[in-house]
Each structure stands twice: as structure tokens, then as C-alpha cells.
Amino acid sequence: MAFPERFSNLPEYAFPRLRKLLDAYAPGGPVVHMTIGEPRHPFPAWVGDVIADSLEGIGRYPANDGTPELQTAIAAWIARRYGVNVSADRQVLPLNGTREGLFNACFALCPETKGGKVPVVLMPNPFYQVYAVAALAVGAEPVYVAATAATGDLPDYASLPPEILERVSIAYLCSPANPQGAVADAGWWRDLIALAERYDFQIFADECYSELYRDTPPPGALEIAAQMGAHPERVVIFHSLSKRSNMPGLRSGFAAGGPESIARMKQLRNYAGAPLPLPLQAVATRAWSDEAHVEENRALYRAKYAIADDIFGDVPGYTPPQAGFFLWLPVADGEAAALTLWRETGVRVLPGAYLARAVDGVTPGADRLRVAMVAPEDEMRDGLTRLRSCLYGE
Structure with a gap:
């Protein structure tokens, strides 16, 4: 065989x-x-009550794109947190945790070729392992870029030769970084987004640690892209309730980005996705609406x-x-x-x-x-x- x-x-x-x-x-x-x-x-004490109040949802297939209530709660959180207004139904996709989204987004958005050549997917090194598997699964070439103390524990993508950058279709970046705990500041994001604009690639911003910080909230990729007036499809962000709300077992997160990117991710999910059960979507709706x-x-x-x-x-x-x-x-x-x-x-x-x-x-x-x-x-x-x-x- x-x-x-x-x-x-x-x-x-x-x-x-x-x-x-x-x-x-x-x-x-x-x-x-x-x-x-x-x-x-x-995790929050109200979780059990929300599940109990929504238990009849177990008897129904959940909405593949997320309930309108969950989409709206996520869009409202993005607006509060980053000052960016996104369309709840066109720019938000609830996920079964960020790993699902980080993997499937590569299938939905990475082209088969770029400039007639094998596309490149950039990722920091060390990295969350799903980035590499996603790149390999779509037939792209993963390029591992050192993120060490010498580079501020973030990858220096701009240092790559032009012949690599011209083939880049997607660049993964985790900020705050796993494992180093480094944060990409606004200037760092501006430089990466400018590089992506120059070489026409997308940024997949893994921001699942964004709410765990010492003093200053880390800036977000979508926030900086909006300030720069970057292409609306340039950035896709990924967030989770696992770390923010201490609910890793809920398996709930979201992706948000340009309407074309999210539409393509939704189309793939129609065929191969596993939407969150309705009672758990109700918990997620409450969680994104509560900061206490x-x-x-x-x-x-x-x-x-x-x-x-x-x-x-x-x-x-x-x-x-x-x-x-x-x-x-x-x-x-x-x-x-x-x-x-x-x-x-x-x-x-x-x-x-x-x-x-x-x-x-x-x-x-x-x-x-x-x-x-x-x-x-x-x-x-x-x-x-x-x-x-x-x-x-x-």
C-alpha cells in the first residue's frame, strides 16, 4: 500500500x-x-448555567458559520479591543479552536502556485507545529525563520532574499509569541504588513495569547493594517477562548479578516468543518461579551x-x-x-x-x-x- x-x-x-x-x-x-x-x-462560574439554559440546542445541527449572536459578539469584541469595525456575518468565522482555523485557512487561501512556482509559507522557528503541517498539506514550501534573542524573539522575514519573498503566499506570526512571550509592537506589525503589501502575501496572525499581558495590551495585526489602509484581505487574525477565558475544553475560537478570505474559509467549512454545538456557542457568545x-x-x-x-x-x-x-x-x-x-x-x-x-x-x-x-x-x-x-x- x-x-x-x-x-x-x-x-x-x-x-x-x-x-x-x-x-x-x-x-x-x-x-x-x-x-x-x-x-x-x-473558568467563569456562569458557564454551567449558560449550557443548561441552551441545552435544547443539542437536538439541532449547529450553524456552520456560527450563530448570529456569536458572530455579533465577536465583532463587537474586535471593535472594543482593536477599534476596528468588521461585518459580523461577512468578516467573522467562529471556529472549533484556533488550530482548526490555522490549518484550514491554508487550504482555503494558499494558491497552488505563485508566479508559476511553488508557493512559500513563512513561519517563526520555534513555532506552533500546525503551521508546518498546514504548509505541507497544501503542497507549499515551509520556510522556517529563526526567532531568537538576536532577532528580539520574533522572525526577521524582511531579511529573506527576494527570490524567497516573491514566492511567499502566507506568513504565520504568533504574537504574543509561543514560546518566547515576545510581543510584536505596532512598528513591527507595520514593517511586516508593508512587506506583505510589497510582495503580495497574506499574514495569518495567531493572537490567542493576546489577553495575557503585564501592563499594555499588545497591538493586533488587524488594528495596524486598518490604520495603514492595507489591502482588506491582507490580514487574517485568529483568537481563542482557551487562554483568555480558561476554557480550553470548549474548543472555541474565531478567525476574522477580509470578506473574500472569510467567504473562502466558510465555503471549505461547508464541506469539511465541524461547527461548535449550540450550547457551547452560547457560552462563547457570553464569554466574548464579558471582560470581568x-x-x-x-x-x-x-x-x-x-x-x-x-x-x-x-x-x-x-x-x-x-x-x-x-x-x-x-x-x-x-x-x-x-x-x-x-x-x-x-x-x-x-x-x-x-x-x-x-x-x-x-x-x-x-x-x-x-x-x-x-x-x-x-x-x-x-x-x-x-x-x-x-x-x-x-
């Missing part, structure tokens, strides 16, 4: 790879899980930033995250450090190399650990204290 070759060179996914690295060894202390970015703060629980959540993360800064502030190379909930800690070798930490303390973290691809023999993040600050505060403090003592000394 023949199988496709398009995914044959994908590395093993990060978490099975981590299990192979660690699970042959007993933990060296009480286990603290700091690997997966799964929020563990309480988001402010409470953000306060919890600000306290965690302070704890991390206190524990690691004098560690050479430590960079306080600007946003999100990951620490990106410097070590000599990420795999070796993760294994030592597990065997000596029971703290479980992710080697940075597991989120990256080697380019010209160099793997960005090979000298880093990604540490998720999602556990309750006391548990997180304990885990970080043990990590500090084990890997950096008292």
Missing part, C-alpha cells in the same frame, strides 16, 4: 517525544507538570510573572516574558536539562528544540526550556523554585 510522502519528514510531535525522553526514569520528587499550555485557572473574568485571569498571571521574576531575575540570560504564560529559560542543552530536572526533582518541562526545526544544522531553542506557568500559584512557585535550585543553583 502506498502512503503520501508529504509528512514523512515531520519530527515526532513534542509530547510523545518528551514521554520517550522522560518516562523511562522515575521522577526525583513530587511531580509538577509544566509542559502543556493548558490553563488551570477557574478576563481581568481576573490577567491579575493571576501578573502575580505569576512577579514570582518568576523574583526566582529567576538574577539568572544570566533570563528574559521576563512580556505576555502569555510561558518562561523561555536559558540552559546549555534543553534535552539534557529537562531530563536532569525530571530525574532529580520531578518537575516536568519541555525542551525548546521540540518546538523547532533544524535549519543549516542549527535548531533555535536547543539551548532553552519552555516552562508553562499554568499550575495554581503555590504549585507553580514550588516547581520554579526546584527548577532554579536544580539547574542554576541557589
